[in-house]
Amino acid sequence: MNHLLSPLDFSTEELDELFDLADDIERNPEKYAHVCAGKKLATCFYEPSTRTRLSFETAMLNLGGSVIGFSDAASSSASKGESVADTTRVICCFADICAMRHPKEGAAFVAASNSSIPIINAGDGGHQHPTQTLTDLMTIHALKGRLGNFTVGLCGDLKFGRTVHSLIHALVRYENVTFKFISPEELRVPDYIIEMLREKEIPYEEVISLESCIPELDLLYMTRVQRERFFNEEDYVRLKDFYILDKAKMNLAKQDCLVLHPLPRVNEISVEVDDDERAVYFKQVQYGVYVRMALILKLLELA
Amino acid sequence: MLNVGKIEEGLVLDHIKAGKSMEIYRYLQLDKLDCTVAIIKNARSNKMEKKDIIKVECDIDTLNLDILGYIDHNITVNVIQKGEIVEKKALHLPKEIKNVIHCHNPRCITSIEQELPHIFVLADAAKEVYRCKYCEEKYSKKASRDK
Numbered sequence: 034m035n036h037l038l039s040p041l042d043f044s045t046e047e048l049d050e051l052f053d054l055a056d057d058i059e060r061n062p063e064k065y066a067h068v069c070a071g072k073k074l075a076t077c078f079y080e081p082s083t084r085t086r087l088s089f090e091t092a093m094l095n096l097g098g099s100v101i102g103f104s105d106a107a108s109s110s111a112s113k114g115e116s117v118a119d120t121t122r123v124i125c126c127f128a129d130i131c132a133m134r135h136p137k138e139g140a141a142f143v144a145a146s147n148s149s150i151p152i153i154n155a156g157d158g159g160h161q162h163p164t165q166t167l168t169d170l171m172t173i174h175a176l177k178g179r180l181g182n183f184t185v186g187l188c189g190d191l192k193f194g195r196t197v198h199s200l201i202h203a204l205v206r207y208e209n210v211t212f213k214f215i216s217p218e219e220l221r222v223p224d225y226i227i228e229m230l231r232e233k234e235i236p237y238e239e240v241i242s243l244e245s246c247i248p249e250l251d252l253l254y255m256t257r258v259q260r261e262r263f264f265n266e267e268d269y270v271r272l273k274d275f276y277i278l279d280k281a282k283m284n285l286a287k288q289d290c291l292v293l294h295p296l297p298r299v300n301e302i303s304v305e306v307d308d309d310e311r312a313v314y315f316k317q318v319q320y321g322v323y324v325r326m327a328l329i330l331k332l333l334e335l336a
Numbered sequence: 337m338l339n340v341g342k343i344e345e346g347l348v349l350d351h352i353k354a355g356k357s358m359e360i361y362r363y364l365q366l367d368k369l370d371c372t373v374a375i376i377k378n379a380r381s382n383k384m385e386k387k388d389i390i391k392v393e394c395d396i397d398t399l400n401l402d403i404l405g406y407i408d409h410n411i412t413v414n415v416i417q418k419g420e421i422v423e424k425k426a427l428h429l430p431k432e433i434k435n436v437i438h439c440h441n442p443r444c445i446t447s448i449e450q451e452l453p454h455i456f457v458l459a460d461a462a463k464e465v466y467r468c469k470y471c472e473e474k475y476s477k478k479a480s481r482d483k
């Protein structure tokens with residue numbers, strides 16, 4: 034049985050196939066409008082994440098399939114104390130494929146170990162969120178036309194940001210990628226990532242100033258500083274406005290420097306940047322749907 | 337040297353770090369075996385000054401020696417048959433260990449689902465690092481030994 038639990042479950046060759054399929058879906062949506070007729074996707078969300086759930090549900094509906102599920106633990110049998118393993122065995126009788134979100138790390142692995150249908154990890158606590166990484170890579174692949182041969186700037190909370198860590202691990206598998214880590218002192222990338230880059234001899238630089246670094250970038254990945262990561266409000270308030278991407282900074286960037294963001298944003302990207310054609314964070318949401326469609330087809334072995 | 341009666345068939349675990357024998361007794365669940373077990377503490381050793389020894393008179397396949405490799409791969413395992421040492425077994429770090437160490441990551445699924453087995457997978461043999469099969473939380477043998 035095929036599952037997607039971690040962003041590195043697929044080889045780069047398998048990812049190329051997946052992105053090619055997503056490209057084809059983007060160009061010929063009508064060709065795929067009924068391929069999942071009669072199939073059901075279960076979205077089992079033990080914690081709310083409306084955006085991710087709707088992206089999965091839209092993907093399945095676009096493929097002509099249907100959707101069942103729950104959107105928080107209170108409305109599931111978990112509130113009665115049912116284990117993830119048991120819930121999974123039950124869901125297997127209802128659906129053909131399942132996207133699971135759970136606040137605890139490893140929950141999707143437990144589901145997959147007890148499942149006769151493909152399980153997609155839609156986020157397991159701070160651990161993995163592979164479809165976000167697929168979305169990021171798909172956006173770069175589609176709009177940059179290549180994965181590799183670029184300098185990527187990652188900006189904001191690089192310490193706690195799971196999205197950023199997964200993206201780094203995914204990008205090091207491609208040729209000729211240079212990393213610029215742009216963060217305040219307190220939110221630098223963890224040591225184990227730096228060690229990994231050193232071991233693989235991948236060029237990187239840690240900087241504090243976004244202005245000084247932005248002219249070199251082919252891609253800028255912005256992140257949000259999350260309140261829940263901080264023990265005191267003071268630190269949060271000080272660090273949340275550390276980087277605000279505005280028109281003036283965008284004027285320093287290359288003409289083809291793409292700006293990505295996993296969303297939701299708070300104020301780290303000023304709304305005046307939204308009209309800039311290099312700002313692709315809303316397109317990213319659309320690519321998230323295409324890549325989830327491709328993923329469902331692959332895991333159901335329908336493509 | 338003190339000699340606790342020779343065994344006919346079984347295992348002699350030699351070169352156990354002094355003081356560690358009771359821990360190994362528990363890990364191997366020797367308390368559950370209905371056979372002769374001798375524990376020798378603080379025996380004199382040329383190799384390590386002081387050591388512990390465990391002698392178990394049992395069918396040689398009864399014990400799961402994988403776990404010994406995890407506890408301390410410097411232990412020498414002598415297999416005894418008809419009163420003679422017939423084999424010295426080399427110990428390796430097991431690829432996977434189940435229900436021996438527990439994941440202490442409060443965000444791990446095992447923290448809320450008690451019936452799940454605690455499984456750790458060998459991630460780096462040279463550094464003796466294991467990772468929780470669920471949340472990948474690191475468990476370093478070396479670090480825990482230095483504590």
Ligand SMILES: [Zn+2]
Pocket residue numbers: 139439440441444445446468469470471472473
């Ligand atoms: Zn764990």
